[in-house]
Amino acid sequence: MSVNRGKGLDLRAVSKAFDGRPALQAIDLAARPGEIVGVTGPSGAGKTTIARIVAGVEQADTGEVRLNDRAIDDLSPQVRDVALMFESYALYPHLTVRENLLFPLKSPRCNGRSGEGDARAQELLELVEMSSLGTRYPSELSGGQRQRVALCRTLIQDPSVYLLDEPISHLDAKLRNKLRGEIRRRLLAKAVPTVWFTPDAMEALAVSDRVAILIGGVLQQVGVPAAIYAAPANTSVARLVGDPPMNLLRGRLSRQNGALWFKHPGLSVPLTAHVRQLVEGANVDEIVLGVRPAQVAFAPRNDAGAVVYAIEPFGKYSIMTVQLGDDRFRIKTTQATDCRTGARVELSLNSEHLVAFHPTSGRALT
Amino acid sequence: MASILNSESLARDARTTPSRRRTKGSHFGYLLIAPTMITLVVVGLVPFLYAIYISLHDVPYGRVGEFTGLSNYRALLWDGRFWHSVWVALVFVGIAVPIEFVLGMLGALVLNQKIKLRGVIVPMLFVPTMMAPIVVALLWKIMLAGSWGLISYNVLERLKIVSETSVFGSADLALYALILIDVWQWTPFMIIAFYAGLQALPLNPYRAAQVDGASPLQMFVRITLPLMMPLMAVMVLLRIIDAFKVFDTIFLLTGGGPGNATESPSMLGYKLVFEFWKLGEASAFAVIIWVLFFVFCNVFYQIAKNRLKAF
Numbered sequence: 155m156s157v158n159r160g161k162g163l164d165l166r167a168v169s170k171a172f173d174g175r176p177a178l179q180a181i182d183l184a185a186r187p188g189e190i191v192g193v194t195g196p197s198g199a200g201k202t203t204i205a206r207i208v209a210g211v212e213q214a215d216t217g218e219v220r221l222n223d224r225a226i227d228d229l230s231p232q233v234r235d236v237a238l239m240f241e242s243y244a245l246y247p248h249l250t251v252r253e254n255l256l257f258p259l260k261s262p263r264c265n266g267r268s269g270e271g272d273a274r275a276q277e278l279l280e281l282v283e284m285s286s287l288g289t290r291y292p293s294e295l296s297g298g299q300r301q302r303v304a305l306c307r308t309l310i311q312d313p314s315v316y317l318l319d320e321p322i323s324h325l326d327a328k329l330r331n332k333l334r335g336e337i338r339r340r341l342l343a344k345a346v347p348t349v350w351f352t353p354d355a356m357e358a359l360a361v362s363d364r365v366a367i368l369i370g371g372v373l374q375q376v377g378v379p380a381a382i383y384a385a386p387a388n389t390s391v392a393r394l395v396g397d398p399p400m401n402l403l404r405g406r407l408s409r410q411n412g413a414l415w416f417k418h419p420g421l422s423v424p425l426t427a428h429v430r431q432l433v434e435g436a437n438v439d440e441i442v443l444g445v446r447p448a449q450v451a452f453a454p455r456n457d458a459g460a461v462v463y464a465i466e467p468f469g470k471y472s473i474m475t476v477q478l479g480d481d482r483f484r485i486k487t488t489q490a491t492d493c494r495t496g497a498r499v500e501l502s503l504n505s506e507h508l509v510a511f512h513p514t515s516g517r518a519l520t
Numbered sequence: 521m522a523s524i525l526n527s528e529s530l531a532r533d534a535r536t537t538p539s540r541r542r543t544k545g546s547h548f549g550y551l552l553i554a555p556t557m558i559t560l561v562v563v564g565l566v567p568f569l570y571a572i573y574i575s576l577h578d579v580p581y582g583r584v585g586e587f588t589g590l591s592n593y594r595a596l597l598w599d600g601r602f603w604h605s606v607w608v609a610l611v612f613v614g615i616a617v618p619i620e621f622v623l624g625m626l627g628a629l630v631l632n633q634k635i636k637l638r639g640v641i642v643p644m645l646f647v648p649t650m651m652a653p654i655v656v657a658l659l660w661k662i663m664l665a666g667s668w669g670l671i672s673y674n675v676l677e678r679l680k681i682v683s684e685t686s687v688f689g690s691a692d693l694a695l696y697a698l699i700l701i702d703v704w705q706w707t708p709f710m711i712i713a714f715y716a717g718l719q720a721l722p723l724n725p726y727r728a729a730q731v732d733g734a735s736p737l738q739m740f741v742r743i744t745l746p747l748m749m750p751l752m753a754v755m756v757l758l759r760i761i762d763a764f765k766v767f768d769t770i771f772l773l774t775g776g777g778p779g780n781a782t783e784s785p786s787m788l789g790y791k792l793v794f795e796f797w798k799l800g801e802a803s804a805f806a807v808i809i810w811v812l813f814f815v816f817c818n819v820f821y822q823i824a825k826n827r828l829k830a831f
Contacts, residue, residue: 210730211730211731230730231727231730231733232730232735234731237731238731240724240728242724243724244725244727244728245724245725246725246743249746258732258733260734260742261733261734262733
């Protein structure tokens with residue numbers, strides 16, 4: 155990537171407040187040419203605000219946005235050469251689907267590039283399975299179809315950066331799965347950066363080269379998907395990532411027979427040497443323990459502390475929720491889940507995959 | 521209609537199958553529009569049918585006499601005075617409405633920019649439209665009065681357009697003075713209507729167009745105009761109909777004169793009744809004007825719907 159240094163999109167310490175309430179706080183984010191950066195976080199985290207600031211629809215209070223080594227903060231949206239897919243779609247109500255797609259190609263900055271627009275429009279409409287709907291008006295489309303039109307209107311352009319604000323969130327699961335891969339493939343083939351905003355952390359992990367976790371206007375963690383998944387930086391990230399996300403249990407630490415134990419009202423676990431080292435380094439007598447739902451086995455036992463709360467059988471695997479003291483704990487398992495609600499089960503955790511968080515700051519112990 | 525007011529049939533409908541119930545639903549719809557329809561029939565359709573009836577008769581001095589077929593229509597259509605009145609209206613509409621439309625649109629676009637004193641200007645725009653016609657007429661009669669009127673004295677006579685006589689006394693200028701008054705009266709209304717329309721336009725397409733790189737001119741031509749088309753079509757249609765029927769200012773200022781230079785169809789219709797007492801011809805006249813408008817409105821609607829995609 156060092157070849158492309160300075161190329162692509164750079165946000166430097168971008169902050170923005172609405173009515174005195176901070177929406178974004180000192181965001182530093184880069185996307186290099188050919189790279190897809192996923193920005194994920196719960197709704198209200200500031201994802202759309204980032205997209206709008208980069209596109210120029212909104213102005214940052216402080217900080218700088220650079221595109222291909224040029225500050226673009228003072229440029230009008232027209233000349234920024236950004237393709238933004240609006241979360242609200244923002245289709246032209248008086249134009250047909252095809253005319254909507256071709257609209258950006260008629261702008262002054264696209265002069266001479268609109269040559270084979272019709273063919274490209276048709277090809278994109280086929281990709282999103284709407285090839286027969288080119289002459290419809292937006293008011294005649296369903297919500298998911300409108301989202302696909304907005305997506306096509308973005309992909310038909312050849313900008314300096316793509317900004318996709320929740321591009322596939324309202325599609326049905328089957329089409330979403332298909333488009334996720336197809337769009338990623340197309341975007342990687344272009345020599346420009348893409349920022350993909352989505353509230354679905356797993357979607358972000360699936361489509362991105364790097365993922366940025368944004369919560370409450372603050373970037374919590376930026377990294378490759380595997381790192382985000384394996385080592386969440388804090389409990390907020392841990393709560394967001396995973397399907398279902400990581401279980402977080404708060405418990406005391408106690409020494410028994412030379413081993414360090416994690417004690418929770420419904421569960422006691424011996425900690426591995428690695429975790430023990432981290433805990434001792436932090437000098438705490440309480441931790442929040444992160445347990446991946448898939449790293450848990452269970453066995454029925456009448457005097458166990460965990461009570462089955464709900465079972466969702468998905469077929470290939472099941473998700474079982476158990477009541478553990480005051481906490482609910484989720485297990486993703488391929489074991490047979492033929493126990494009834496209210497039955498007692500004993501849990502056994504794979505202690506190799508536990509993550510320990512600081513009890514007050516919530517940061518992962520490292 | 522009667523059956524739904526009948527409680528027995530209501531009770532029967534309530535027990536019937538869903539498909540029957542839908543029929544009952546449509547009856548209920550008629551009940552809801554009944555007050556409007558009855559009012560329209562009584563005050564609109566019945567007098568109109570009566571007008572057709574008496575247009576086919578000789579009606580000397582208000583008494584319906586013998587049936588004369590289409591002779592009233594023939595008398596009118598062979599009369600140059602009738603066609604002259606239509607011509608007057610066409611000139612009036614053809615000049616006044618385009619000016620009002622363009623000025624209205626420009627004014628609305630200016631207002632739509634966040635200019636200062638908008639809160640003061642908008643209420644003031646209502647003044648000409650809300651003034652009683654008699655006040656408008658008197659106001660302009662004074663301003664355009666020969667030799668001492670504010671505008672006559674200061675503008676028209678200095679520029680030697682008229683000399684020592686009222687513009688309303690000039691067969692060449694009276695009509696244009698009336699057009700000027702109409703523009704003065706209705707342009708502010710057009711501004712307000714278009715301004716309201718601009719304010720109601722969705723913001724999202726503009727944001728998208730900005731990011732898509734559209735120039736300001738492209739945004740106006742390709743987004744604002746198409747989105748405003750329904751409102752513009754309705755406003756133009758209303759103004760055309762209204763201007764064609766102009767009566768009050770003409771009646772008050774020129775009485776159709778000098779000669780019949782400003783005799784609009786409404787003015788002629790008035791004279792047919794209250795000066796010549798030719799009620800048969802006047803009714804025929806009303807029917808002809810109605811047919812003209814019926815055809816015109818339908819053509820306009822079809823063009824607006826199919827070509828301009830306004831409805």
